[in-house]
């Protein structure tokens with residue numbers, strides 16, 4: 402989803418270009434953008450700064466990844482959706498409408514393309530968020546949220562980027578929800594399917610590697626690292642590292658990995674492997690991306706079940722397509738079916754085993770909650786979705802996968818990198834918490850003193866490249882008496 406095929410058409414469409422010029426005082430090239438505000442910056446009051454410490458991530462700060470996302474990445478996502486709809490028009494009409502209604506479906510498709518173009522224009526011109534006025538099941542939640550945003554934080558570049566990104570993806574989905582013919586269409590279904598089918602070598606390698614694993618902390622630690630590195634769907638295609646890293650982990654799992662900035666595997670192991678036998682030990686996975694990442698989630702969950710670390714793993718999926726590659730119920734089931742029917746015997750066997758786990762209640766799909774596709778940071782869960790919060794309280798460990806979950810845990814704030822994670826959670830601690838995430842934005846906490854500074858000197862893009870990761874743990878036991 403990262404490549405664009407459209408030419409920018411207006412000033413607001415122009416990507417940020419940085420033209421190297423010679424400064425007067427030295428022969429060093431400097432960037433014009435450092436000297437001049439662009440028309441865009443002036444119009445939308447963008448400041449040429451990094452995100453200040455303790456501020457929300459926002460497109461307001463030009464030197465932030467949030468700005469890059471709003472200015473360059475999200476318009477491309479929308480352009481690609483429009484391109485796909487235009488390209489697949491005939492196929493879609495045939496799939497979703499009978500002959501009798503083909504013309505009406507074509508008209509509707511045109512309207513949807515128009516709505517997406519309008520959303521893109523609103524994004525590029527920092528327009529305010531609009532209420533939801535259709536049949537969205539979570540309409541009230543969203544409208545309530547929008548109405549409580551302070552005046553100056555209700556548009557794309559003024560809002561926190563968490564809110565802006567969530568709003569954009571929610572609006573995109575609402576165009577389908579409110580359609581007649583395309584209600585059940587998923588703009589990103591094919592992208593998600595390819596995220597698995599294009600990576601079957603990795604699926605097979607991981608399957609073979611994890612058969613007959615020992616029940617030990619070392620193996621568990623490896624699996625956590627493999628799983629954390631699998632969180633790569635969203636990382637820009639400039640990072641060849643992404644593909645390689647997982648292979649490296651598979652090939653040389655014993656090697657110390659200085660790209661894992663925090664590794665609390667031992668604490669997670671202790672939390673699950675406490676000697677006291679328990680009748681029920683449930684682990685919850687708050688899933689992120691479909692494809693190879695979801696497969697690697699199944700592998701980690703399988704290990705937990707088979708080694709007695711959990712009696713049940715409950716998977717939380719998104720209520721509807723979300724952030725391009727997030728797992729929905731359909732993706733979850735499609736993945737299991739695809740694996741179980743695969744021509745490769747080993748893959749089909751593992752697919753069938755996972756289906757059996759589902760039958761036996763060792764794997765479970767959690768009830769669908771709109772909280773995961775809301776704009777809310779997780780600390781608000783006890784108030785906005787008390788039922789979900791209390792269901793997580795019965796879990797031994799809640800595993801949060803990926804970047805967006807991490808940002809929601811930390812409220813999308815640019816914390817001091819050494820801030821304790823438990824502080825950043827702002828009281829959100831339904832149970833023990835584990836996060837497995839590649840670092841893709843400036844939101845991070847829990848690093849040792851000096852690590853952030855050293856990385857910034859060595860690699861200024863360390864926070865956004867996706868080539869560093871964290872395996873973090875927050876102990877919820879004291880509070881809840883586990």
Ligand SMILES: O=P(O)(O)OC[C@H]1O[C@](O)(CO)[C@@H](O)[C@@H]1O
Pocket residue numbers: 470566632634635689690724802803804805806841842
């Ligand atoms: O799939 P993940 O790990 O949640 O990553 C997606 C997120 O990462 C980003 O690319 C950077 O924060 C966001 O735009 C998006 O929220």
